[in-house]
Amino acid sequence: MKRLFGYFFMLIGCVTVAQAQITTPLHIGATFPMVDEFSSKLRGHYYSPxxxxxxxxxxxxxxxxxxQDGAPHPDNALLEGGLTGVGALVIPSLIDSGLFGASIASPRPGDGSKIFVRVFNDSDLKNASFYGDSFIFTVNGNQVFDVGVVATTNPLDAADNDYDGLNNSWEKSYASHPDNPDTDGDGVSDYNEALAGTDLLDADSFFALNSMAPAGGADLLVGWQSVEGHAYQVQFTADSPDNEASYQNVSAVVTAVDNNTTTVIPEGLLLGKGCxxxxHR
Ligand SMILES: [Ca+2]
Ligand SMILES: [Ca+2]
Ligand SMILES: [Ca+2]
Structure with a gap:
């Protein structure tokens, strides 16, 4: 009986040693959604990042x-297994959660290793135009890193071939022409369309006043081409239209609900002849 007990004890010891030899993978993920510079959560897909x-x-x-093609610098080599997508390895209902998770098994970075996370705005680096880097993490045990904000503000190609104010990466992102300052020929530069939120590839979409009409009494109805969700304000000057300092707000800030917005300027705010x-706010 005594002998049997000893054998049993040894078996337990053997199992314990075997477990100690298995290296636990390093789990890396975001505990808060990663967002871009406009506070939008990064896009993801469970099966196709x-x-x-x-x-x-x-x-x-x-x-x-x-x-420019997204390849890392030789001093910042990719960890083996260190490639995943936003939403990948996260439960499917969290596809567009801005979260990600990755498991690095072998070689597992040891404690004290310095690593960081880089996000590109496309699943295919050939189509990516922007990237964002996290700060550097020092591995310490098995942890889930809070990657936090990864602002995708860094263009892969910062040159501006056509000098329209929109760098080549933005032109790629908008599918506008990097060598033509007004891709759709509507008279508004690609840069100004990007600012106004209008469609750079549609000549019928641009930001402009399109109506001024009486609105009963001496009130005036002012209308313009707008973009849903964007905010606008009407201003008036009785001076030269070139005199920036002379403009006064004559409406509240209006948030557009569709592609045409009107607002009534009350008679009391009309200051005689002017423009x-x-x-765009
Ligand atoms: Ca450009
Ligand atoms: Ca352009
Ligand atoms: Ca346009």
Whole structure:
């Protein structure tokens, strides 16, 4: 009986040793949604990642920008297994959650290793135009990193071939022409269309005043082409239209609900002969 007990005890010891030899994978993920510079959650898809997440080494404590095709600098090599997508390995109902998770098994970065996360705005680096980097994490045990805000503000191609104010990465993002300052020929530059939220590829879509009509009594109805969700304000000057300082607000800030917005300017705010304009807020 005594002998049997000893054998049993040894078996337990053997199992314990075997467990100690298995290295636990490093789990890396975001505990809060990653958002871009406009506070929009990064896109994702459970099966086909929308935005790609790379987990890279920062062994010497330096994060270098990627090359124009998205390839990492040699000092920031991709961790083996360190490629996933926003929403991937996260439950399907959280597809567009801005979250991601990854498991790095072998070689597992040891404690003290410096790593960081880089996000591209497309699942295919050939189509990506922007990237964002996290700060550097130092691995310490098995942890889930809070990647936090990854602002995708860094263009892969910062040149502006056509000098329209919109760099080549933005032109790629909008599918506008990098060598033509007004892709759809509607008279509004690609840059100003991007600011106004109008369609750079549609000549019928641009930001402009399109009506001024009596609105009963001496009130005036002012209308303009708008973009849903964007905010505008009507201003008036009795001076030269070039005199910026002379414009006064004559309406409240109006948020558009469709592609045409009107507002009534009460008679009391009409200051004689002058010019109206609509300002995008
Ligand atoms: Ca440009
Ligand atoms: Ca252009
Ligand atoms: Ca347009």
């Amino acid at each position: 929308g935005d790609v997440v790379q987990i890279l080494w920062a062994s010497n404590g330096i994060v270098h920008p990627p090359s 109206f304009r609509v300002v």
